[in-house]
Amino acid sequence: MMEEKLYTINEIIKDAGIARSTFDKFAEANNLRPVKTEKRGKKLYSLKDKEFVVSHYVSGKGKEEKEKFTNHKAERHDEVVDLLREQVQQLKRANEQLVHDNDILTDQLKVKDNQIAAAHQLTDQAQKLHLGLEKQVKALTGDADKPVVDGESSDINSSNNQQKPTDEPMGTKKATRKSWWHIF
Structure with missing residues (x-):
């Protein structure tokens, strides 16, 4: 007797074009149970279960449901x-x-x-x-022989140096101020 081929969840969701969470919700809503569960928890489904899931999502009946469960709303x-x-x-x-x-x-x-x-x-x-x-x-004025420096003649500079205005009023003697350092 020939043994029926069993399909993993990954094979079913690949053929149906759905997410794993969509398959889990669909399987729970339609009471799909695995035919066999291996030691490490790998669930295997029959060809009939696979065709049921694939036909539901490929034929268009489950398209709206697929979008609902995968959050791909238009x-x-x-x-x-x-x-x-x-x-x-x-x-x-x-x-x-x-x-x-x-x-x-x-x-x-x-x-x-x-x-x-x-x-x-x-x-x-x-x-x-x-x-x-x-x-x-x-x-x-006849001062052509004196050089011009930066737009000013040297005699203007020398006359400015000779006459320095003082802050003292006329006729007062300048008091000599000694700094406080002079005391020492």
Whole structure:
């Protein structure tokens, strides 16, 4: 007598295209019992049980049930897709705003760069005019032989060194103050 071929749970769920948890729930709901259980707990089912499970899920009768037990609901996917589309739109709007703000700031920087360049040019012109005027003053006063240092003649520096203003009123004698270190 020929022995009937037995099928493991893994073989059945592979042919039915379902998850293990779906099979367990289906087997409990339909009172499917293994024909044989091996020493290590491996359950084996008959060909009749296998065909019952496979036909239920492949023929479409168990498709809704399959989605219920495996959490693959079509409406849930649609909700997720809609949410993701909304987030993509929000990110696009935020990106457009950032690009717009960046353009404004770039334009402002260009204007400031032009203002700085104009200020440098005016400063250079002022320095050149000052130097030219100083040379004309020297030529008119006859001090053309004295060198000009950084736009100032050396006689201006020496006259500034000779006349140092004091904080004392006229006619008062300067009191000599000694530091407290002088006591020691």
